[in-house]
Amino acid sequence: MRCPHGIVRATDEAGCGFADNRPSPVYPGVAGMIESMQRGEQLYSGKAKTVYVTDDADKLILHFRNDTSAFDGEKVAQLDRKGMVNNKFNAFIMQQLEHAGIKTHFESLRSESESVVKRLEMLPIECVVRNIAAGSICKRYGVEEGIDLNPPTFEFFLKDDARHDPLINDYHIRAFGWATEPEVAEMKHTTFRVNEVLTDLFANGGMLLVDFKLEFGRYRGELLLGDEFTPDGCRVWDEKTREKLDKDRFRRDLGGVVEAYEQVAARLGVPLD
Numbered sequence: 001m002r003c004p005h006g007i008v009r010a011t012d013e014a015g016c017g018f019a020d021n022r023p024s025p026v027y028p029g030v031a032g033m034i035e036s037m038q039r040g041e042q043l044y045s046g047k048a049k050t051v052y053v054t055d056d057a058d059k060l061i062l063h064f065r066n067d068t069s070a071f072d073g074e075k076v077a078q079l080d081r082k083g084m085v086n087n088k089f090n091a092f093i094m095q096q097l098e099h100a101g102i103k104t105h106f107e108s109l110r111s112e113s114e115s116v117v118k119r120l121e122m123l124p125i126e127c128v129v130r131n132i133a134a135g136s137i138c139k140r141y142g143v144e145e146g147i148d149l150n151p152p153t154f155e156f157f158l159k160d161d162a163r164h165d166p167l168i169n170d171y172h173i174r175a176f177g178w179a180t181e182p183e184v185a186e187m188k189h190t191t192f193r194v195n196e197v198l199t200d201l202f203a204n205g206g207m208l209l210v211d212f213k214l215e216f217g218r219y220r221g222e223l224l225l226g227d228e229f230t231p232d233g234c235r236v237w238d239e240k241t242r243e244k245l246d247k248d249r250f251r252r253d254l255g256g257v258v259e260a261y262e263q264v265a266a267r268l269g270v271p272l273d
């Protein structure tokens with residue numbers, strides 16, 4: 001199913017979430033990958049991605065590995081195809097967000113499991129919006145998983161695995177200099193805007209966007225959305241059955257982790273081949 005803006009959908013539900021007439025994002029398939037960018041030294045290797053410098057000082061290569069981790073790196077596994085699926089999933093979402101006017105670091109796909117991005121000065125902060133209660137918010141406040149959060153909640157966490165990414169607020173961020181007051185406001189505003197865009201996108205594929213995490217970074221005086229948006233960093237449930245289609249399958253040993261990610265990709269129309 002292809003909407004009037006050329007976005008392929010796995011369902012026949014009307015609408016693609018875009019109300020304007022701008023051209024649809026051109027999603028580069030394998031043929032459209034830009035492979036000319038030279039991969040240089042490894043800059044950083046995290047739990048799921050390795051970051052490389054390139055011959056352009058303003059660009060980095062993100063390599064999405066098959067490594068999967070949960071509980072601040074305590075549980076780890078290798079899952080076949082996950083790096084490829086997440087790389088293409090992220091490229092698709094970042095382009096949808098760009099199309100909706102949200103500035104991101106994404107430049108292009110470089111290979112099956114690599115993307116070229118702008119080099120950001122990352123803020124050590126995670127921004128989380130929740131539409132439905134699940135995960136840490138249930139434990140923290142003793143609320144039942146699955147209740148609707150109205151309004152959706154917003155939380156900041158400090159990116160610090162050793163301290164288990166503690167919950168922080170605007171005052172901590174400003175007092176400790178992790179970001180400025182305008183950056184705090186922009187991160188909140190943009191994260192809620194991403195929620196609007198993606199809630200619609202997932203709904204069109206018959207899915208509920210339960211919650212998600214974003215990271216931002218500075219680039220030439222602007223704040224851009226960085227890192228990734230994949231089923232590793234969000235919760236997605238089937239709208240009718242509420243089956244979990246995200247990393248909770250790994251956390252809870254439910255099996256079929258990458259198969260679930262591929263199902264989400266198919267329902268959104270993300271080209272994986």
Ligand SMILES: Nc1ncnc2c1ncn2[C@@H]1O[C@H](COP(=O)(O)OP(=O)(O)OP(=O)(O)O)[C@@H](O)[C@H]1O
Pocket residue numbers: 044045046047048049050051060105117118119120121122159160161215217226227228
């Ligand atoms: N455009 C970018 N410029 C610079 N760094 C980036 C960019 N996008 C993502 N990063 C950083 O690259 C790393 C990606 O690796 P990964 O997600 O595997 O790390 P991680 O294990 O989550 O570790 P960390 O806690 O440092 O994020 C993260 O530290 C992320 O903040």
Ligand SMILES: [Mg+2]
Pocket residue numbers: 046047048
């Ligand atoms: Mg990460």
